[in-house]
Amino acid sequence: MSPQEKLENIKRSLGVTSIEKFPENVASDEVGHFMMITEYQFKNTNTKNRDALTRFSEQITTTAPYESRNAFALYLPKGSLKTQYSASHEKVDFGFFGALLNSESSDVLNRLQAQLPNIVQSDRNAISKSFDFYKNIATTVGSELSPNVNRYIDQDMSTRMAFNIGEAVGGLLLSKDKTASVASLSMRKTGNPYSTLVFAGVKERRQHAFSFDFYPRSSLESENILKIITKLKAGMLPDYHKPDVENKKKVEKYQIEELKTIKAGPLTGTKYIKTAPASDAQTNLMKSAFFNYPNVYTIKFYKTNGAKNEFLHQIGQSSILNLKLSYGEGGQQVFFKNGAPQHVKMDITFKENFALSRNLARNLEG
Amino acid sequence: MSNPVEKIQALKSQGENDLSFPSSLGGNDEEKHFTYILVKDIEKGGNQTLVGTIALPMPLDIVDDYKVEYADANLGPLGATAVGVGASIATEVSLDNIKKSLLSGLGSFNSGLLGQVVATKAISMIPGISTGDGRAAAGQIVTSATNKAVNPYITGVFKSVGFKTFNFTFRCHPRNSNDTQNLTQIIKFFRNSMLPDDITVDVDFGDPEFTYKQQTGLQTLPRRFYLDFFTSTGDFGVEDAQLYGSRYLPSINDAAMTSFSVDYETEGAPAFHKNSSPVSTILNMTFTESKIYTRDNVRKENNRYDIIQEKF
Numbered sequence: 139m140s141p142q143e144k145l146e147n148i149k150r151s152l153g154v155t156s157i158e159k160f161p162e163n164v165a166s167d168e169v170g171h172f173m174m175i176t177e178y179q180f181k182n183t184n185t186k187n188r189d190a191l192t193r194f195s196e197q198i199t200t201t202a203p204y205e206s207r208n209a210f211a212l213y214l215p216k217g218s219l220k221t222q223y224s225a226s227h228e229k230v231d232f233g234f235f236g237a238l239l240n241s242e243s244s245d246v247l248n249r250l251q252a253q254l255p256n257i258v259q260s261d262r263n264a265i266s267k268s269f270d271f272y273k274n275i276a277t278t279v280g281s282e283l284s285p286n287v288n289r290y291i292d293q294d295m296s297t298r299m300a301f302n303i304g305e306a307v308g309g310l311l312l313s314k315d316k317t318a319s320v321a322s323l324s325m326r327k328t329g330n331p332y333s334t335l336v337f338a339g340v341k342e343r344r345q346h347a348f349s350f351d352f353y354p355r356s357s358l359e360s361e362n363i364l365k366i367i368t369k370l371k372a373g374m375l376p377d378y379h380k381p382d383v384e385n386k387k388k389v390e391k392y393q394i395e396e397l398k399t400i401k402a403g404p405l406t407g408t409k410y411i412k413t414a415p416a417s418d419a420q421t422n423l424m425k426s427a428f429f430n431y432p433n434v435y436t437i438k439f440y441k442t443n444g445a446k447n448e449f450l451h452q453i454g455q456s457s458i459l460n461l462k463l464s465y466g467e468g469g470q471q472v473f474f475k476n477g478a479p480q481h482v483k484m485d486i487t488f489k490e491n492f493a494l495s496r497n498l499a500r501n502l503e504g
Numbered sequence: 505m506s507n508p509v510e511k512i513q514a515l516k517s518q519g520e521n522d523l524s525f526p527s528s529l530g531g532n533d534e535e536k537h538f539t540y541i542l543v544k545d546i547e548k549g550g551n552q553t554l555v556g557t558i559a560l561p562m563p564l565d566i567v568d569d570y571k572v573e574y575a576d577a578n579l580g581p582l583g584a585t586a587v588g589v590g591a592s593i594a595t596e597v598s599l600d601n602i603k604k605s606l607l608s609g610l611g612s613f614n615s616g617l618l619g620q621v622v623a624t625k626a627i628s629m630i631p632g633i634s635t636g637d638g639r640a641a642a643g644q645i646v647t648s649a650t651n652k653a654v655n656p657y658i659t660g661v662f663k664s665v666g667f668k669t670f671n672f673t674f675r676c677h678p679r680n681s682n683d684t685q686n687l688t689q690i691i692k693f694f695r696n697s698m699l700p701d702d703i704t705v706d707v708d709f710g711d712p713e714f715t716y717k718q719q720t721g722l723q724t725l726p727r728r729f730y731l732d733f734f735t736s737t738g739d740f741g742v743e744d745a746q747l748y749g750s751r752y753l754p755s756i757n758d759a760a761m762t763s764f765s766v767d768y769e770t771e772g773a774p775a776f777h778k779n780s781s782p783v784s785t786i787l788n789m790t791f792t793e794s795k796i797y798t799r800d801n802v803r804k805e806n807n808r809y810d811i812i813q814e815k816f
Contacts, residue, residue: 156814188588188608189588189608189611190587190589190592190608190611191584191588192588193588193591193592194585194587194588194657197587197588197591198659230641230644236645240645241649336647337647337653338653339655339656339658340658360752361811364751364752364811365811365812368805368806368811369812369816371570371802372806372816373799373816374572375797375799375801375802376572376662376799377799377800378800431662432572432799457574458572459571459572460569460570460572461569461570462567462569463567463568463569464565464568465566465567465568465752466564466565471537471566473537473735476736477750477751477752478752479735479752491659493659
């Protein structure tokens, strides 16, 4: 399969009209492994049949309410093939009663949940049923906890009281923070904090940074770089609704060769530019008070046969946080004859719009 | 007139404040690429008037940095549902749809989620648990006991785009006394343009000896700067009275100069020519654009340079 055919297939699968690429021979044998950045724009869709939570998830995790706008086939830059997964766990000191609730709350929850359907169903007695439900919470919790509370009173209460006395004695001589140490050392006992590691959620959204070094080898490649940069810039930035007058505004362009020549005075022979000032109707218009959201992106890695590389991670719906373009190298600016820079460095950072769960990761990466 | 710097100067001439360094800029192949800076005064009503132009060689680095700020929103199931309901209402604003969307939102809460929330509430009500960080502890107890955690529905919410900031360093080595004079003038012009000026009024008692300038306590605003880079003779023009340069490099518009440093001691130790002028001078300047850069700016650039044909 030729590189053109591979890209053509990808183009069809993504539903885009064109693919911007760098280098020109991307997807060929020389640049067989490559990445594809696809840009999506939000569109209002009728999803009345979805429940609200699913609708929210679809907006941030899939490309369902979006339409593809642009695609970029780029070589794999150094350091690009890495990702990170994180899950926060926190140490929590439950203490005796916390630990007790921890061990019993599963049963408490089951008993409470069994009563929930009656509460959720709306009928004339809803208020009285809710009242009964809250009354039952106290009874349920009390009955579940009572055996262990009784054991605590029988076995550990006296030690706790002695510990408190030890602390009080220490408090007579030492500062407050040292009283627990005095009680602990004198009794050769210390309180069990019942420490537990508890899952605290996936708090970090994945971030992926790429650093492309573009060294164009032809004017076509220079032009491709310019197109890639312009499209990425346009997609990552917010837009606002423009009044019709501004949309119709004509951009007048002048080339230096086309200009008129001054025929008299000290600048005789100099070409000058006729300017086209904006009309009052154009200059007096305020911009819209609302921004439209920037576009979102997905990134996929492809292998030599033009299929997705199943050995690598995939990047889900993301926003571009940063696009940094550096022209020149080593403190020098070098340009081709047509004025295009010989080197452009593009640093781009994507951040996923959702925190990963096992389900999402499986959908995304298999 | 084949020198591109002279061409642009002729177009934008302001007389005494048309400065360039070095004098050979634009004259040979090595110095064909240059930076052109327009300096404008801000007048009443926000209008701007050109007060001077400066042509310098290319800076050491040109960095064009675009940043978009997103905030982490910890919506939780309720917030996520609200967004889902809101999205549904936004597609069709009618009473019927609002009712349906709200019902669909309520339907999103199943007994599992409700049970988890109720259990957390119940446990937080127990004396001793509900004190201090008890709310967190209650949630953690339920998480640990049920092996289920409530999804925080963390998502990115678009916040803003900042002003674009540019930093440029120009290394200047004067090659004759004319260059030295020009460089000194350029430095003074930059300095004067980035600083405000005290507004004074002449107080005249009829006797010239008693005439003096009185401070009003007011200051004029610093000037604004427009920078463009020129890398090819056929690549510049004007749009709405605004000069523009290379299609490959950024254009800096309506920018304030927020810092300007001059370093005369750049080759290890101070060194001077016979006329006591420094052998080398490094100018470093930071500009911040006064308007945010949006997709509309990209659209205008694209119209100007015909980069991509598709509408966006």
